[in-house]
Ligand SMILES: Nc1ncnc2c1ncn2[C@@H]1O[C@H](COP(=O)(O)OP(=O)(O)OP(=O)(O)O)[C@@H](O)[C@H]1O
């Protein structure tokens with residue numbers, strides 16, 4: 036049981052960061068990003084490559100991972116941000132796949148990423164910190180859990196301050212009506228780029244912890260499924276609510292990992308995995324049909340949908 | 344000769360002089376098309392500060408399209424838009440806004456899932472807190488600005504009779520209340536020229552009268568207005584000058600009385616009603 | 619040169635199946651303004667429906683018909699139970715898109731649960747025939763012929779039948795169509811039936827040309843989007859041209875002269891999709907909304 040709780044909390048923390056990034060894009064700025072996995076992957080790989088190939092210290096590699104994800108965010112947004120929202124969704128979905136394929140088999144890139152066999156040996160520094168800090172009484176996983184959740188809370192604090200500031204208000208305005216904001220003298224494209232880069236950096240940070248939770252990362256760990264998980268979490272928690280991604284993530288992983296309790300006489304672990312994904316799909320459908328504002332979302336904030 | 348040297352040594356003075364000579368906002372021979380349809384087909388008009396200029400014309404005349412060109416939402420095929428004597432044709436809306444030209448929309452654009460107060464405050468120009476990380480780097484300045492903007496927003500809401508709705512979501516307002524909110528919000532920008540696209544449509548008559556009183560008061564303080572409106576009584580009562588559009592062209596301009604008597608204008612309106 | 623020609627021929631086979639898949643997605647996007655992410659997985663369902671028939675000893679032609687009918691019924695059922703209800707409640711295009719993402723996950727993993735991970739074929743592949751300088755299998759030729767029949771049939775239906783006219787009217791301007799007497803609910807339902815049949819045939823053609831496995835539809839959904847976007851939404855010709863560009867293009871980038879690993883070919887197609895969306899969202903060919 037404690038094993039279950041810790042594994043849920045580790046995953047939930049990582050995905051709370053990822054979903055917070057998506058929350059900035061979708062929940063606060065109205066940008067339909069179906070490719071957060073691209074930034075997640077770039078964050079994970081940047082950290083892993085810098086630490087294991089170039090021997091960078093962990094903290095520097097982490098900062099570089101966030102920066103790399105943000106830069107990719109700007110590069111994607113530069114041409115794509117003006118697209119109709121559903122086309123932006125397809126474009127970002129494709130960008131996620133391009134990233135994965137490039138990490139898997141692009142000449143030049145695979146020399147660093149190890150291609151399909153992946154990359155390993157980047158997490159000693161992180162788990163070494165445990166001794167440095169005198170926290171040997173914790174298991175490695177517990178240490179990771181603690182670290183992730185400290186970061187989740189810090190990010191929550193930063194995002195809360197930013198969203199409640201006039202900057203966040205402009206983003207919400209853009210989500211509501213771009214043209215109105217343009218008429219009010221706001222440079223909408225610039226704000227969308229900022230939101231996109233910031234959310235991408237958070238997704239990159241999530242990717243760092245995702246990699247630390249695995250002894251090695253391969254491109255197959257970054258399927259479009261990851262983006263979908265982030266969406267489900269936002270749907271559960273409610274887009275445009277600060278705590279939504281955190282609560283949504285915990286509920287999602289509690290439910291997702293609960294399928295490990297299915298006795299193996301009933302169902303093979305492979306079938307249980309399929310069942311889990313059916314559950315993910317059903318969850319999306321139920322949330323869209325019954326509670327489109329999410330569990331924490333505000334009913335009143337839905338007025339717009341009912342009017343159109 | 345003397346004017347020439349003045350222009351060369353002090354371009355700013357030249358611009359101001361030019362602006363005094365011609366109007367603050369001018370549109371010259373503007374053409375704007377949707378595919379094959381020439382929505383604006385060579386329209387010209389000007390609007391000085393301290394005046395309310397009406398822009399009238401039958402439905403589909405191209406008034407809204409012309410607004411969209413002036414405010415930078417659409418790029419014209421040809422023609423020139425000048426603000427304060429400087430060519431600003433095709434500049435994006437946020438730039439036009441910075442040059443003092445603001446607008447409202449015929450179909451209101453309330454920010455539905457934000458409160459009325461936030462609808463107002465978001466419009467305030469030059470906020471330090473709107474810079475990314477601004478609120479973290481200069482929290483005190485942001486807070487001071489925020490207080491000032493809230494005070495101003497509350498004043499305007501009071502003026503427009505929206506104080507009661509201050510903390511409601513804008514999506515909950517009625518059509519008329521949205522019109523009022525939109526105008527109040529545009530005033531947060533402290534524009535020098537405000538383009539109003541049918542501000543009275545859907546507003547109840549008593550409020551409508553009050554709204555026009557505000558417009559006249561602001562005009563007397565020196566602001567300029569362009570008013571698109573179908574309510575002729577209102578137009579004739581408050582406007583200083585009238586420009587008439589039909590089929591994308593400006594067909595007449597003058598004082599309300601002159602325009603009302605112009606046979607071309609009467610023809611245009613009757614012709615439109617025949618369709 | 620021979621290598622290039624062979625790659626073009628392979629690409630044409632891919633394109634034929636892709637076109638049938640793409641035109642269904644495209645019709646729904648234009649007539650109902652919905653992006654159906656589950657489209658790929660519904661193709662897979664049809665391919666498996668035919669597989670079940672073939673395994674039961676039925677000839678492939680009968681299996682194709684069964685798959686088309688089943689697929690049409692599923693499409694109609696979903697319209698009546700899900701999409702219509704969502705639209706009636708004022709759900710945005712975005713909530714329809716999300717709903718279809720959920721549906722895609724459910725459908726695909728139910729297939730995994732039933733059929734497992736193995737790949738299947740309708741019949742062992744036949745010997746390759748030399749046609750001029752290139753080699754093609756009988757299956758490949760069947761796919762090209764089937765694809766051509768579907769595309770021409772659909773183009774004719776859109777152009778000359780009353781329902782085709784109604785669909786074009788809705789694609790053009792929903793409100794205007796309603797105002798001029800188009801029965802929107804009925805036209806939507808029939809559109810789904812037509813798309814269902816196309817999905818059924820498309821899925822089976824994909825199965826004939828390649829292999830049948832639960833991820834087959836999902837794996838190509840982005841290619842299908844790419845074809846639709848390139849060709850322009852809502853036209854049979856557009857879907858065909860878009861599919862040819864995608865199908866042939868992705869084979870050609872594997873040409874040995876370029877020295878790229880074959881796995882990279884999809885990355886190029888996606889890149890092409892992104893570029894196409896960014897520079898010409900209304901499609902490289904064909905007008906924006908007209909059929
Ligand atoms: N987005 C658009 N796409 C295509 N045509 C348009 C569009 N907007 C307006 N039009 C057309 O351009 C012409 C001018 O329209 P516009 O809205 O500028 O007129 P208007 O004078 O504001 O009319 P109203 O008094 O009804 O508001 C009309 O024929 C209209 O149908």
Ligand SMILES: [Mg+2]
Pocket residue numbers: 406407408449
């Ligand atoms: Mg108008």
